[in-house]
Amino acid sequence: xxxxxxxxxxxxxxxxxxxxxxxxxxxxxxxxxxxxxxxxxxxxxxxxxxxxxxxxxxxxxxxxxxxxxxxxxxxxxxxxxxxxxxxxxxxxxxxxxxxxxxxxxxxxxxxxxxxxxxxxxxxxxxxxxxxxxxxxxxxxxxxxxxxxxxxxxxxxxxxxxxxxxxxxxxxxxxxxxxxxxxxxxxxxxxxxxxxxxxxxxxxxxxxxxxxxxxxxxxxxxxxxxxxxxxxxxxxxxxxxxxxxxxxxxxxxxxxxxxxxxxxxxxxxxxxxxxxxxxxxxxxxxxxxxxxxxxxxxxxxxxxxxxxxxxxxxxxxxxxxxxxxxxxxxxxxxxxxxxxxxxxxxxxxxxxxxxxxxxxxxxxxxxxxxxxxxxxxxxxxxxxxxxxxxxxxxxxxxxxxxxxxxxxxxxxxxxxxxxxxxxxxxxxxxxxxxxxxxxxxxxxxxxxxxxxxxxxxxxxxxxxxxxxxxxxxxxxxxxxxxxxxxxxxxxxxxxxxxxxxxxxxxxxxxxxxxxxxxxxxxxxxxxxxxxxxxxxxxxxxxxxxxxxxxxxxxxxxxxxxxxxxxxxxxxxxxxxxxxxxxxxxxxxxxxxxxxxxxxxxxxxxxxxxxxxxxxxxxxxxxxxxxxxxxxxxxxxxxxxxxxxxxxxxxxxxxxxxxxxxxxxxxxxxxxxxxxxxxxxxxxxxxxxxxxxxxxxxxxxxxxxxxxxxxxxxxxxxxxxxxxxxxxxxxxxxxxxxxxxxxxxxxxxxxxxxxxxxxxxxxxxxxxxxxxxxxxxxxxxxxxxxxxxxxxxxxxxxxxxxxxxxxxxxxxxxxxxxxxxxxxxxxxxxxxxxxxxxxxxxxxxxxxxxxxxxxxxxxxxxxxxxxxxxxxxxxxxxxxxxxxxxxxxxxxxxxxxxxxxxxxxxxxxxxxxxxxxxxxxxxxxxxxxxxxxxxxxxxxxxxxxxx
Numbered sequence: 034x035x036x037x038x039x040x041x042x043x044x045x046x047x048x049x050x051x052x053x054x055x056x057x058x059x060x061x062x063x064x065x066x067x068x069x070x071x072x073x074x075x076x077x078x079x080x081x082x083x084x085x086x087x088x089x090x091x092x093x094x095x096x097x098x099x100x101x102x103x104x105x106x107x108x109x110x111x112x113x114x115x116x117x118x119x120x121x122x123x124x125x126x127x128x129x130x131x132x133x134x135x136x137x138x139x140x141x142x143x144x145x146x147x148x149x150x151x152x153x154x155x156x157x158x159x160x161x162x163x164x165x166x167x168x169x170x171x172x173x174x175x176x177x178x179x180x181x182x183x184x185x186x187x188x189x190x191x192x193x194x195x196x197x198x199x200x201x202x203x204x205x206x207x208x209x210x211x212x213x214x215x216x217x218x219x220x221x222x223x224x225x226x227x228x229x230x231x232x233x234x235x236x237x238x239x240x241x242x243x244x245x246x247x248x249x250x251x252x253x254x255x256x257x258x259x260x261x262x263x264x265x266x267x268x269x270x271x272x273x274x275x276x277x278x279x280x281x282x283x284x285x286x287x288x289x290x291x292x293x294x295x296x297x298x299x300x301x302x303x304x305x306x307x308x309x310x311x312x313x314x315x316x317x318x319x320x321x322x323x324x325x326x327x328x329x330x331x332x333x334x335x336x337x338x339x340x341x342x343x344x345x346x347x348x349x350x351x352x353x354x355x356x357x358x359x360x361x362x363x364x365x366x367x368x369x370x371x372x373x374x375x376x377x378x379x380x381x382x383x384x385x386x387x388x389x390x391x392x393x394x395x396x397x398x399x400x401x402x403x404x405x406x407x408x409x410x411x412x413x414x415x416x417x418x419x420x421x422x423x424x425x426x427x428x429x430x431x432x433x434x435x436x437x438x439x440x441x442x443x444x445x446x447x448x449x450x451x452x453x454x455x456x457x458x459x460x461x462x463x464x465x466x467x468x469x470x471x472x473x474x475x476x477x478x479x480x481x482x483x484x485x486x487x488x489x490x491x492x493x494x495x496x497x498x499x500x501x502x503x504x505x506x507x508x509x510x511x512x513x514x515x516x517x518x519x520x521x522x523x524x525x526x527x528x529x530x531x532x533x534x535x536x537x538x539x540x541x542x543x544x545x546x547x548x549x550x551x552x553x554x555x556x557x558x559x560x561x562x563x564x565x566x567x568x569x570x571x572x573x574x575x576x577x578x579x580x581x582x583x584x585x586x587x588x589x590x591x592x593x594x595x596x597x598x599x600x601x602x603x604x605x606x607x608x609x610x611x612x613x614x615x616x617x618x619x620x621x622x623x624x625x626x627x628x629x630x631x632x633x634x635x636x637x638x639x640x641x642x643x644x645x646x647x648x649x650x651x652x653x654x655x656x657x658x659x660x661x662x663x664x665x666x667x668x669x670x671x672x673x674x675x676x677x678x679x680x681x682x683x684x685x686x687x688x689x690x691x692x693x694x695x696x697x698x699x700x701x702x703x704x705x706x707x708x709x710x711x712x713x714x715x716x717x718x719x720x721x722x723x724x725x726x727x728x729x730x731x732x733x734x735x736x737x738x739x740x741x742x743x744x745x746x747x748x749x750x751x752x753x754x755x756x757x758x759x760x761x762x763x764x765x766x767x768x769x770x771x772x773x774x775x776x777x778x779x780x781x782x783x784x785x786x787x788x789x790x791x792x793x794x795x796x797x798x799x800x801x802x803x804x805x806x807x808x809x810x811x812x813x814x815x816x817x818x819x820x821x822x823x824x825x826x827x828x829x830x831x832x833x834x835x836x837x838x839x840x841x842x843x844x845x846x847x848x849x850x851x852x853x854x855x856x857x858x859x860x861x862x863x864x865x866x867x868x869x870x871x872x873x874x875x876x877x878x879x880x881x882x883x884x885x886x887x888x889x890x891x892x893x894x895x896x897x898x899x900x901x902x903x904x905x906x907x908x909x910x911x912x913x914x915x916x917x918x919x920x921x922x923x924x925x926x927x928x929x930x931x932x933x934x935x936x937x938x939x940x941x942x943x944x945x946x947x948x949x950x951x952x953x954x955x956x957x958x959x960x961x962x963x964x965x966x967x968x969x970x971x972x973x974x975x976x977x978x
Contacts, residue, residue, distance in 0.1 A: 051233045051240070052134040053214060058083045062214075064233065065155045065242055070118070070138050072110025083134065087120060094124040094132040108136075125213045133214065135235070154244065161238040162209070164189050176224065176245055195222050201230065208232040209239055218246065270375075273355075277328060277372045281306040284371070293355065293378050295347040312346040327359035331372050335361055342379065354383040405510045409495075412465060412502055414439040426488070426511055428480035445479040460492035464505050468494055475512065487513040522620065539611070539628040542619075547572040547586050550623070559611070559630055561603045575601050577608065590624070593617045598635075599628070610635045646788070653685045654799045669817070671779075674810045675706045678803070682784055683708035689762050690785035693772065693807075694730055705780060714758065726755050726767065730781045733769035735893055737778055739801055741792050742767040759785075768792040770800050774808035777854070782807060830921075831929040832907045838886035839865060839900060839908075844926030845880040848872035852921035852928075853897065855908065862888070862903040867923070869896045 050070040053062040060081050068075045071086065083091055088109075092102040101123035107115045118138045125131040156173030158166060165188050169181040177184070179192075190197050200219055208215040215232045227250040230243040267274055273290030275283055283301045291298045294311075306328060313321035321343050323329060330338045337360035344352045355376045362371035400407055406423030408416055416434040424431055439461060446454035454476050456462065463471045470493035479485050488509045495504040533540055533551070539559045542551040548571050552564055560567055560575065573582040577600045589595040595615040602608050615626040668674050675693040682691035692707035692715075707715050729740040743766050745751060745759030758764065764785040772780040782804055786792065792800060832840055843850055849870050856864040869877055874892055881890040881900075889901040902908060911918065922929055 048138045049240075050136050051214070052078070052083070052086075052136065054083050054132045054134060056131070060086060064231075065157075067136075070136050071108060072114065072116055074111070077111075083132075087118075087134065087136070091120060091134075092122045094122055097124050099124075123212070125211075131213070133233075155242045156244065158184075158241050158243075159238060160189065160241065164205070167238065173243070176226075176228070176243065178224070204230065205232055205239065205241075208234045212236075218250075220250075272375045272377045275301075275306075275374045275376075277306060277374060279332060279369055279372070281328060290376070293353075293376065294345075313343045314345075314352075315343055327357045328372055328374055331359045331361050332369065335369060337361065342383075353378055353380040355379060405508050408434070408507045408509075410439060410461060410505045410507060412505065414461065417504070423509070426480075426486070426509065427478075428482040428484070445485075447477045449475055460490045461505055461507055464492045464494050465502065468502065470494065475516075486511050487516045526620075539630075541567075541626050541628070543572060543624050543626065545590065545622050545624075547582070556628075559601070559609065559628065561605055561607075575603070577602050589615055590617055598631070601628070608632075650685075650687045650788070650791070651795060651799060653687060654796065654803065668810065668814060671811050671814055672706065674807060674814070675780075675782075676708075678782065678807055679706050679708035687788060687791070688784050688786055690758075690764060692783050693780055694783065695780040709762065709785075710758075714761070725751050726783070729767070730769045730783060733771050733781045734778050737771045737773055737776070739771070739792065739797060739804075740769045742769075743789065763787050765789045766791045768797075768800060770804035772804050772808045772811065774805065774812040777808070777812070779808050779811045829929065830907065830911070831927060833927055837907055837928050838884050838902050839867065840923055840926050840928040841884050842877065842880060842887060842900070843923040843928070845884075846872055846876050847925070850923040852918065852923065855918045862901070863908060865900045865902055865908070866893065867898055867900060869898060872896070874898060 048066065048070045050067040051064040052060050052067065055061050060079055060083060063075065063078045065075075067073075067078050071078065073086075078086065086108075088106050090104070090106060092104050095102050101121050103119060103121045105117060105119050108118045109115050116138055118136050121135040121137075123133045123135070125133060154172065156176045157168070157170040158173050159168035161167050165186055166181075166184040169177075169184050174180055174184075184192065190202065196202055199221075200217060201221065204215045204217050212234050214234070216230065218227065218229050220227050226245055226247040228243045229246045230241060233240045233242075267285075267287050270287060270289060273293040274285075274287045275290050276285040278284055282303055282305050284303070286298045286301060288298075313326070315321050324333070325341070327338050327341050330336075337358070339358040341357045342354065343357065344354050346352055356379045357374060357376040359372055359374045361369040362373060364370040400418070400420045403420060403422055406426040407418075407420045408423050409418035411417055416437050416439065419432075419434045421431070424434070427434070446459070448454045457466070458474070460471050460474050463469075470491070472491040474490045475487065476490065477485055477487050489512045490507065490509040492505055492507045494502045495506060497503040534553050536553065537555055539556040540553045541549050541556050543549050549568050552560075552567050554564075557564055557567060562570075572586060576582045580600075585595075594617065595613075597613065599611050599613050600608050601611050609630050610632045611628040612631045613626055613628045615624065617624045619625045668677075679691040679693060682688040690709040692710065693705040695703050695705050704715065725742060729742055732738075733740045742751070742755075745764050745767060746756060749756075751759075759767075762785060765788060766786045768784050768786070768791070770782045770784065771778050772782055782800075784792075784800065839850075839852070850872065851868040851870070852865065853868050854866040856866075874895055877898060878890055878892065881887060886902055886906050887900060888903050891899045891901075893899050908918065
């Protein structure tokens with residue numbers, strides 16, 4: 034099989050070139066021999082239409098898969114000669130987007146194919162379909178490094194095994210398989226160079242054109258490295274960099290520039306740099322001259338400029354300082370094409386410079402106005418600088434010491450012990466010897482005027498860049514007065530110590546933090562500690578919980594004096610109340626406190642105050658009782674008596690709230706009268722259902738004993754409504770006192786007190802008597818009513834179990850019971866209180882179910898039970914008629930009772946009749962009745978009035 038370029042052909046040879054057209058019929062690529070085959074310059078071929086180059090009769094591309102179309106055309110060359118050329122047209126893809134035109138022209142002996150291919154700058158080789166070399170031109174021999182004799186007839190993959198599997202083999206084989214031209218750039222290890230390869234396949238083989246592009250690749254790599262380096266420098270530079278056109282437009286900024294000027298790069302690109310928008314100002318604070326702006330200087334001079342300092346405004350932020358440099362970028366003609374402006378923020382540096390200037394100015398001011406004498410010496414002791422205060426202290430004229438040497442014996446220095454001051458201990462010499470500063474060396478010197486003064490001397494080295502002492506600064510202040518004061522203080526302290534230890538009052542000395550530094554024996558006795566245990570302890574160690582010692586101590590230090598009482602808690606837990614007077618700074622940093630134990634005195638005072646308070650409350654209660662006595666004398670109804678008691682209590686400061694209640698059955702109470710409580714407050718309290726209060730009232734009435742509720746505002750077990758009531762009225766205690774007379778409880782008096790310990794001892798006794806007085810008054814009023822009645826009808830009533838629920842219940846359980854009291858609740862409904870004797874209350878409770886007319890049963894206090902009866906029973910009928918049941922007994926299911934009812938008197942008349950159930954009862958009338966004496970016992974319910 035042969036390739037398209039066959040070196041064995043004899044006679045005239047054929048020139049060939051390949052053209053590649055796009056779907057619009059335009060030449061987009063041409064082979065390296067197109068100029069020789071078509072007689073036109075290579076630059077004039079690409080970009081022309083196929084028809085304009087090959088003539089209008091060039092065949093149209095065939096359909097994909099159809100055989101190529103070949104035709105002979107007469108193609109005019111640029112010189113006017115017409116060349117006979119055979120053109121083969123082949124479609125690469127079905128869409129006609131790419132078409133290959135193979136142009137063959139027969140040439141004479143002077144221009145054979147060998148001559149054409151040998152003159153081209155590209156390497157040209159041809160392969161048959163087995164990838165054997167069939168042609169190699171001279172450039173290819175040079176590039177490959179082998180002669181054509183070594184290559185012709187050999188398979189390329191055998192000669193160059195390193196090429197196998199590379200992108201070169203893949204490109205060659207893909208071109209042959211697809212019959213489409215391919216191009217690639219690759220580095221070949223076999224040739225050790227970069228090559229550009231173009232493959233033009235045909236049915237008989239492939240023509241390959243390649244050229245060495247190593248130099249171009251090296252230039253491109255170098256350019257990329259330089260561009261990458263420039264880009265990295267641009268990106269990572271700690272300086273802001275901006276690139277401008279000659280007209281001042283921003284064309285590029287790095288991120289640092291964006292950070293410094295505080296403007297988004299996108300907002301500046303293509304914007305002209307206008308100096309006024311930055312409000313640039315020079316070091317003198319004046320607007321920066323436009324002609325001195327670095328960009329303008331470069332444009333005017335063509336020369337770079339460096340380090341121009343200015344301050345600019347960054348948006349709404351404070352001004353900041355920048356140092357700006359600028360340089361031109363010239364084109365090939367030497368004209369300025371770009372201006373690169375670099376800038377760095379120097380605000381901190383300018384601030385440091387300003388700070389340094391201020392520090393120097395401050396140093397100068399300190400030297401001038403310092404209350405201390407300051408002298409600066411060279412290492413050999415010469416004075417180089419002396420401030421005015423130093424000259425004043427040393428008693429010399431201004432400028433007299435500058436240039437003199439510091440000679441210690443001249444000043445006749447003495448130490449605190451009165452001995453001559455050692456030369457080696459002189460502060461100046463200590464600094465020279467150790468290189469370290471020294472402070473507060475005390476000595477006396479004799480001034481040049483002959484007077485002697487005390488000085489406190491400090492010295493410090495000033496080092497140069499090598500760490501050597503360049504100067505020694507000596508500072509000194511006069512302490513003559515202080516030394517005299519210390520002497521006086523020592524004498525005073527001796528006197529103070531004698532008084533301190535000899536006084537009988539507790540004395541303690543504390544430092545600024547409140548820590549005890551000295552104590553006397555009285556303090557040890559008060560605190561219960563030995564001296565070594567007490568010294569070192571803090572005031573806070575003996576304060577009660579919650580006492581803000583820090584605030585009190587700070588206030589004491591600030592004011593200088595403090596007087597008052599302090600509850601001192603000893604280590605053994607005992608609290609002693611002390612009366613104290615404290616004085617701050619009796620010596621620098623020392624504070625004296627004098628304490629006196631007044632615990633017993635305070636206890637006596639508190640007891641006396643409590644007794645006085647209790648006596649005042651008892652007087653109030655006694656006065657109220659006397660008022661009740663007066664009220665009872667003229668009262669004709671219960672409401673008047675109860676109102677007098679409640680209103681009288683509410684007028685006192687100690688008992689602002691009082692109310693009376695009457696039991697209406699079960700756990701329910703009815704408020705009869707209230708004082709000190711608004712109607713809405715009372716309604717809210719009852720609506721909230723303050724269970725603990727109602728329960729306490731019920732217990733007081735049932736057990737005929739006083740119940741007390743304490744901790745009203747703080748105890749969270751109390752109902753919220755009750756705690757709110759206590760908070761609103763300042764109540765701390767509530768007492769519920771039975772309103773009782775001769776064992777009969779008529780109701781409960783509830784009294785609120787503002788004292789935590791109320792209703793105890795004598796006060797409880799008085800309130801109990803008040804409840805009895807109130808009960809007696811109510812009973813007396815009832816008795817008056819009975820006395821004023823025109824007559825009474827006494828009835829002995831006997832009913833059986835079939836009509837009376839109480840008798841029916843007894844019939845089920847048995848035993849002998851006593852009716853103890855009756856309370857009417859409403860018409861047709863009453864509460865019976867029955868003493869069931871030896872009968873088991875539990876058995877009574879079990880038997881109470883399903884008893885007709887019995888609505889409920891509740892155990893009051895063994896053997897007393899409460900029964901709720903209703904419907905049309907004999908008891909209800911009698912009570913509804915205005916009668917009063919005095920007593921009764923129940924046994925074997927039969928109930929008998931005595932009752933009294935108001936009627937028109939008919940003395941001595943008796944009658945006998947029968948009830949609806951057939952039981953008999955006896956009715957006797959008399960002008961008045963006498964109730965049998967009541968015996969003491971459990972609280973009984975009052976009969977209806």
